[in-house]
Amino acid sequence: MQIDWLAIAPEIVVAVTILGVLAADLVLPRPLKYWTATLAVVGLTLAVVPLILMAASSVETRSLFEGSYVVDDFALVLKGLFLIAGYLVVLMSVSYIESDRYYQGEYYLLLLSSVLGSLVIASARDLIVLFIGVELTTGPLFMLAGWRKGDIRSNEASLKFFILGVLSTAILLWGMAMLYGVSGEVRFDQIRSALADPSPAAQPLVGLAILFVLVGFAFKVSAVPFHFWAPDTYEGAPTPVTAYLSVSSKAAGFVALFVTVYVALRDRVDIWGPGLWALAALSMTIGNLAALRQSNIVRLLAYSSIAQAGFMLVPFAAASVAGEQLAEGLAATVVYLVIYALMNLGAFAVVIQGARRTGTGDIDGWAGLGRIDPRLGVLAAVFFFSLAGIPPLAGWFAKFVMFRAAIAAGSAAATSLAVIAAINAVIALYYYARVAKVVWFDEAPAGAEPATEPPAASLALTLGIAAVATVVVGVFPAVFAVFGEATRVLLASG
Amino acid sequence: MTVTAGWYMTLAALLFGVGLVGIFLRRNALVMFMCIELMLNAVNLTFVAAGRAIGDLEGQVAVFFVLVVAAAEVVVGLAIIVAVFRQRASASVDELAELKG
Amino acid sequence: MTLADYLPLALMGILAAGFVAVSLVASRLFSPNRPTPEKLAPYECGIIPETEATQRFPVKFYLVAMLFVIFDVEIVFLFAWATRWLELGWYGIAAAGLFTLFVLETLVYVWKRGALDWNVKTSGPLPA
Numbered sequence: 001m002q003i004d005w006l007a008i009a010p011e012i013v014v015a016v017t018i019l020g021v022l023a024a025d026l027v028l029p030r031p032l033k034y035w036t037a038t039l040a041v042v043g044l045t046l047a048v049v050p051l052i053l054m055a056a057s058s059v060e061t062r063s064l065f066e067g068s069y070v071v072d073d074f075a076l077v078l079k080g081l082f083l084i085a086g087y088l089v090v091l092m093s094v095s096y097i098e099s100d101r102y103y104q105g106e107y108y109l110l111l112l113s114s115v116l117g118s119l120v121i122a123s124a125r126d127l128i129v130l131f132i133g134v135e136l137t138t139g140p141l142f143m144l145a146g147w148r149k150g151d152i153r154s155n156e157a158s159l160k161f162f163i164l165g166v167l168s169t170a171i172l173l174w175g176m177a178m179l180y181g182v183s184g185e186v187r188f189d190q191i192r193s194a195l196a197d198p199s200p201a202a203q204p205l206v207g208l209a210i211l212f213v214l215v216g217f218a219f220k221v222s223a224v225p226f227h228f229w230a231p232d233t234y235e236g237a238p239t240p241v242t243a244y245l246s247v248s249s250k251a252a253g254f255v256a257l258f259v260t261v262y263v264a265l266r267d268r269v270d271i272w273g274p275g276l277w278a279l280a281a282l283s284m285t286i287g288n289l290a291a292l293r294q295s296n297i298v299r300l301l302a303y304s305s306i307a308q309a310g311f312m313l314v315p316f317a318a319a320s321v322a323g324e325q326l327a328e329g330l331a332a333t334v335v336y337l338v339i340y341a342l343m344n345l346g347a348f349a350v351v352i353q354g355a356r357r358t359g360t361g362d363i364d365g366w367a368g369l370g371r372i373d374p375r376l377g378v379l380a381a382v383f384f385f386s387l388a389g390i391p392p393l394a395g396w397f398a399k400f401v402m403f404r405a406a407i408a409a410g411s412a413a414a415t416s417l418a419v420i421a422a423i424n425a426v427i428a429l430y431y432y433a434r435v436a437k438v439v440w441f442d443e444a445p446a447g448a449e450p451a452t453e454p455p456a457a458s459l460a461l462t463l464g465i466a467a468v469a470t471v472v473v474g475v476f477p478a479v480f481a482v483f484g485e486a487t488r489v490l491l492a493s494g
Numbered sequence: 495m496t497v498t499a500g501w502y503m504t505l506a507a508l509l510f511g512v513g514l515v516g517i518f519l520r521r522n523a524l525v526m527f528m529c530i531e532l533m534l535n536a537v538n539l540t541f542v543a544a545g546r547a548i549g550d551l552e553g554q555v556a557v558f559f560v561l562v563v564a565a566a567e568v569v570v571g572l573a574i575i576v577a578v579f580r581q582r583a584s585a586s587v588d589e590l591a592e593l594k595g
Numbered sequence: 596m597t598l599a600d601y602l603p604l605a606l607m608g609i610l611a612a613g614f615v616a617v618s619l620v621a622s623r624l625f626s627p628n629r630p631t632p633e634k635l636a637p638y639e640c641g642i643i644p645e646t647e648a649t650q651r652f653p654v655k656f657y658l659v660a661m662l663f664v665i666f667d668v669e670i671v672f673l674f675a676w677a678t679r680w681l682e683l684g685w686y687g688i689a690a691a692g693l694f695t696l697f698v699l700e701t702l703v704y705v706w707k708r709g710a711l712d713w714n715v716k717t718s719g720p721l722p723a
Contacts (some may be wrong), residue, residue, distance in 0.1 A: 159578055
């Protein structure tokens with residue numbers, strides 16, 4: 001059997017790293033356990049190398065296993081995103097996990113497994129491969145969410161996440177089984193041609209299958225009205241895991257959804273288009289309204305990430321209800337996804353450091369943080385204003401691309417979605433700015449001393465990378481436009 | 495009238511429905527968990543029946559993977575329930591209400 | 596086999612369910628209800644039960660069951676390979692070998708961490 005080894009090299013590197021971390025965890029004495037983190041970082045870095053080689057090579061699409069596993073530019077961009085996000089989360093976790101003093105090796109093992117799953121999702125063009133990818137991404141996260149075993153809140157986060165996660169898996173699988181039943185195929189391109197003209201008797205089944213697939217994925221990306229597990233899980237889980245949940249696992253769910261509907265179900269856009277429209281509109285509105293009432297910073301970010309998921313869906317949903325320019329809509333959504341990932345990881349790194357400084361997750365407890373620790377205060381302002389979409393930070397470009405694509409789609413439904421998004425962008429500004437206001441303009445509690453102790457080196461590195469990316473992309477969005485174009489061109493051919 | 499794939503799929507749909515209703519009605523984590531297993535097995539039945547009707551092996555291949563993933567999920571779920579039980583001595587999800595808002 | 600052939604089975608099922616329902620309802624309707632402590636006890640004669648039957652088991656049973664389920668089900672992939680191993684050739688052997696390596700390493704891990712030792716007290720974190 002002929003196999004393009006370079007195409008699956010990133011997955012192989014991560015898998016070997018997983019084996020290595022497991023072995024290292026076994027042989028290392030406890031004081032040296034932090035080497036497992038080093039190993040994880042090295043592995044994730046090495047996995048980027050084949051991605052760069054593939055991006056530089058002239059082969060545009062590599063297809064493996066009879067088309068079940070495809071590495072095109074779309075997959076390359078997203079694999080890059082997943083690896084970088086995984087890298088940042090590992091860095092963020094080092095000092096956090098070390099203070100818990102146990103199970104360090106297993107933590108990185110599970111995190112790497114989840115990253116491996118998302119790498120698989122980006123390339124999956126087959127129901128079975130996609131299912132494996134989705135499960136490999138979320139399975140380890142059930143355990144990571146309950147990492148602080150002695151903390152009842154962490155247990156609760158884990159149990160809620162688990163039951164709803166497995167429920168969504170069952171619903172998703174039911175949809176997949178019906179898709180297989182009506183089309184007789186598991187590969188996406190074959191499903192598409194089989195569904196091109198199904199028998200009239202199978203029509204209701206096709207609709208039902210698509211509905212179940214949509215609902216299953218909506219759970220995974222915590223889109224309203226399937227979001228209720230997210231805030232509780234986010235609050236109870238360890239903060240680096242929450243960062244991972246709100247960025248990588250959400251992005252992986254989105255990618256799985258896009259690949260399924262775009263490649264396999266493109267001709268039935270009349271069924272899933274309105275569904276996406278509703279998910280986008282509801283997620284933005286409900287997420288934002290709930291975020292307004294939050295007093296805990298992690299819950300605020302949880303609802304904000306639900307709202308951001310709505311924004312993310314806007315271009316693709318607008319294009320699909322309009323029924324044209326689907327590729328452009330998807331490209332805009334992917335650009336938004338990548339930018340959101342970077343700035344949201346930065347925001348969570350700020351939360352970790354801020355909670356350590358002030359000893360609380362209450363937003364009001366952060367009063368005067370800007371004066372106690374000016375650097376952290378500046379970073380908090382950068383990431384939260386970027387999430388709000390203020391120029392010249394990366395978030396504005398994401399919003400700009402989103403509105404441009406939504407308006408370009410042209411139909412009345414698409415334009416109304418753009419209007420809903422605009423109203424929500426204004427609401428979101430209020431609660432993001434509130435954090436900056438508390439940090440900079442409220443009086444620090446009496447007795448607060450200026451910070452002397454610097455943050456842990458690994459956390460500082462995370463903050464630095466995310467901040468530089470947020471500012472550079474905001475000032476020179478052309479960097480990203482190239483990225484987005486690549487996605488658009490290759491998806492159009494696929 | 496012969497027993498066609500349609501009947502198997504109807505049975506699977508019923509099983510799936512029983513599982514789904516069970517999740518929303520029962521409050522014991524273990525029982526909810528069994529309901530989910532019921533749903534996953536309904537999916538397996540659908541895959542096998544569909545594969546058989548079409549004369550295609552991929553449905554059965556899918557069942558392999560669903561089975562293994564379901565087993566892995568059983569283990570993760572039991573581990574989480576044990577962890578909760580050690581803190582609470584109860585497996586009722588209603589008593590878990592630390593996180594609100 | 597046509598669906599008509601299942602008719603006796605279906606009748607049997609209906610009959611069985613009907614019998615159960617009728618006897619339950621009838622006993623509820625016609626029997627006098629005079630409970631006494633002896634009647635409400637689980638056993639009217641014999642040893643008086645001291646604890647609930649649903650007592651807590653040592654968590655090790657769970658642990659062993661979980662490990663068994665995992666390692667048991669993983670083997671299913673090898674069956675699929677074994678039916679066609681000749682056609683799959685060296686590629687198949689390499690893939691199956693790699694898979695076995697992954698499973699083996701986790702087994703070694705579980706073993707070394709003491710999850711298979713029955714007589715060790717496992718409350719609290721496992722020894723690292």
